[in-house]
Amino acid sequence: MSGDSSKTFYLETFGCQMNVHDSEKVVGTLVSEGYRQVETVEEADLVLYNTCSIRDKAEQKVFNRLNDYKKYQKQGKKFGVLGCVAQQEGEKIFERAPWVSLVAGSASYRNLPGMLKQLEEVEVESAQVEKARLEIAILEAGKSASRKPGVESLVRITGLGDRETDECFETEFTARTNPHRGYITIIEGCDKFCSYCVVPYTRGKERSRTSDSVLAEARQMADLGYTEIQLLGQNVNSYKDPARKPGGKKSFAELLAAVGDIPGIRRVRFTTSHPRDFGRDIIDAIDAVPTLCDHVHLPVQSGSTRMLDAMQRLYNREQYLERIAWMKAAKREISITTDMIVGFPGETESDFAETLSLLDEVGFDAVFAFKYSPRPNTPSISLEDAIPDEEKARRLEVLMARQREIQTRRYKKYIGTTCEVMVEGRNEARGQWMGRTSHNKTLNFTAATTPTMGRYVPVIVTGSFPNSLLGELVV
Numbered sequence: 100m101s102g103d104s105s106k107t108f109y110l111e112t113f114g115c116q117m118n119v120h121d122s123e124k125v126v127g128t129l130v131s132e133g134y135r136q137v138e139t140v141e142e143a144d145l146v147l148y149n150t151c152s153i154r155d156k157a158e159q160k161v162f163n164r165l166n167d168y169k170k171y172q173k174q175g176k177k178f179g180v181l182g183c184v185a186q187q188e189g190e191k192i193f194e195r196a197p198w199v200s201l202v203a204g205s206a207s208y209r210n211l212p213g214m215l216k217q218l219e220e221v222e223v224e225s226a227q228v229e230k231a232r233l234e235i236a237i238l239e240a241g242k243s244a245s246r247k248p249g250v251e252s253l254v255r256i257t258g259l260g261d262r263e264t265d266e267c268f269e270t271e272f273t274a275r276t277n278p279h280r281g282y283i284t285i286i287e288g289c290d291k292f293c294s295y296c297v298v299p300y301t302r303g304k305e306r307s308r309t310s311d312s313v314l315a316e317a318r319q320m321a322d323l324g325y326t327e328i329q330l331l332g333q334n335v336n337s338y339k340d341p342a343r344k345p346g347g348k349k350s351f352a353e354l355l356a357a358v359g360d361i362p363g364i365r366r367v368r369f370t371t372s373h374p375r376d377f378g379r380d381i382i383d384a385i386d387a388v389p390t391l392c393d394h395v396h397l398p399v400q401s402g403s404t405r406m407l408d409a410m411q412r413l414y415n416r417e418q419y420l421e422r423i424a425w426m427k428a429a430k431r432e433i434s435i436t437t438d439m440i441v442g443f444p445g446e447t448e449s450d451f452a453e454t455l456s457l458l459d460e461v462g463f464d465a466v467f468a469f470k471y472s473p474r475p476n477t478p479s480i481s482l483e484d485a486i487p488d489e490e491k492a493r494r495l496e497v498l499m500a501r502q503r504e505i506q507t508r509r510y511k512k513y514i515g516t517t518c519e520v521m522v523e524g525r526n527e528a529r530g531q532w533m534g535r536t537s538h539n540k541t542l543n544f545t546a547a548t549t550p551t552m553g554r555y556v557p558v559i560v561t562g563s564f565p566n567s568l569l570g571e572l573v574v
């Protein structure tokens with residue numbers, strides 16, 4: 100169907116930034132194959148879901164959505180499941196949602212054009228078979244018969260990447276929606292095998308892109324007018340250039356600094372860092388290169404060394420705090436954010452108290468906290484999930500309340516200071532503009548003159564909330 104722009108697709112994305120960026124590549128790939136993206140399921144011939152399986156709730160959301168849209172199968176639409184649920188569940192998805200035609204795991208996107216062609220060819224063949232069946236039925240019945248469309252897809256195409264793959268999903272067809280800031284994947288997969296996590300099973304083993312290809316993509320983005328780049332990976336700190344040449348960029352810190360030095364690039368962010376591999380050289384790079392944002396997301400998961408051991412995180416509380424001390428000694432104040440899991444099997448009140456005390460000790464600028472969710476294939480699935488859901492919910496609430504107090508104090512201290520923000524949006528109802536600081540804080544502001552989207556402007560902070568700042572454009 101290549102070149103036939105009458106073929107339309109709708110794509111919905113669940114999950115993390117990696118998935119959001121994968122979707123940008125999937126959109127680019129489909130458009131290069133002659134498809135046209137549409138805004139609603141109703142308009143689409145092909146409906147795709149890029150899925151997340153990090154927690155059970157995320158996975159349920161995908162199946163609920165597929166159920167909601169089952170009715171459209173009768174209109175001849177085709178459904179495809181992409182991403183981590185596709186990789187994890189594979190062909191079982193066809194049993195659970197028989198109206199699905201395509202299952203493409205996160206490690207198989209390179210084969211997407213081939214899978215689409217197969218889908219179109221089989222589609223044509225099955226339409227012919229259906230037509231022939233109908234004609235026989237009409238002949239046999241000797242009267243007119245109407246086709247009763249079932250909800251079972253006649254076409255089933257599966258693409259499941261192998262965990263051992265060396266392939267990265269690099270494509271020249273990335274369809275970025277934001278014209279000012281964009282993602283670049285530098286490393287795919289994960290070799291850490293934290294005991295609770297599905298990622299090593301869904302995204303395969305770690306594989307870094309060459310620094311040449313990352314830098315070429317970054318330069319190309321700068322030429323197109325992008326000023327902010329976010330380097331992506333499940334564990335960016337274990338980046339290693341697979342084609343290191345003498346004088347080439349080898350480590351993550353070297354690559355980070357090189358991206359920050361590209362003319363036209365004003366901000367570089369990165370996510371996610373793993374404390375075990377987080378080196379002091381990253382702080383040195385932030386100190387040396389002004390375009391590297393003063394924000395580090397360093398997931399800790401728990402403040403208790405006993406729990407960190409059970410989670411197989413490969414560091415203890417003291418080692419985590421050592422990295423925090425490096426950041427606090429940096430030339431610029433670095434904003435620190437983290438992820439936490441409450442209610443991991445065996446977490447006692449005293450382990451949880453250590454997590455709360457870590458909040459006080461570090462003073463995070465944001466915490467993304469989750470109730471432990473047992474996941475298929477992971478080592479911790481064999482542990483008894485003994486902490487009842489109500490208790491997990493209570494701990495989550497206590498943690499977030501404590502963190503809210505910390506953030507309230509931390510955000511307040513910006514009042515009276517001037518922050519540079521990139522203008523990113525407009526809230527008509529409130530008459531405000533939205534921007535983001537280098538610290539990755541949302542700053543909503545009023546302006547006497549209309550600021551230009553994507554521009555960097557100074558804003559004086561006049562108020563604060565636990566999750567955002569308020570201000571006025573400095574003219």
Ligand code: SAM
Nearest residue numbers: 295296333371398438439440469470471472474
């Ligand atoms: N690679 C990153 C790291 O090591 O922190 C993040 C990966 S994961 C997409 C994002 C967060 O989801 C993790 O940091 C963790 O807090 C949370 N998470 C992962 N598996 C989980 C599970 N089984 N139950 C609850 N939260 C989980």
Ligand code: SF4
Nearest residue numbers: 289291292293296298
């Ligand atoms: Fe999952 Fe751990 Fe890898 Fe992060 S480092 S993706 S939590 S296994």
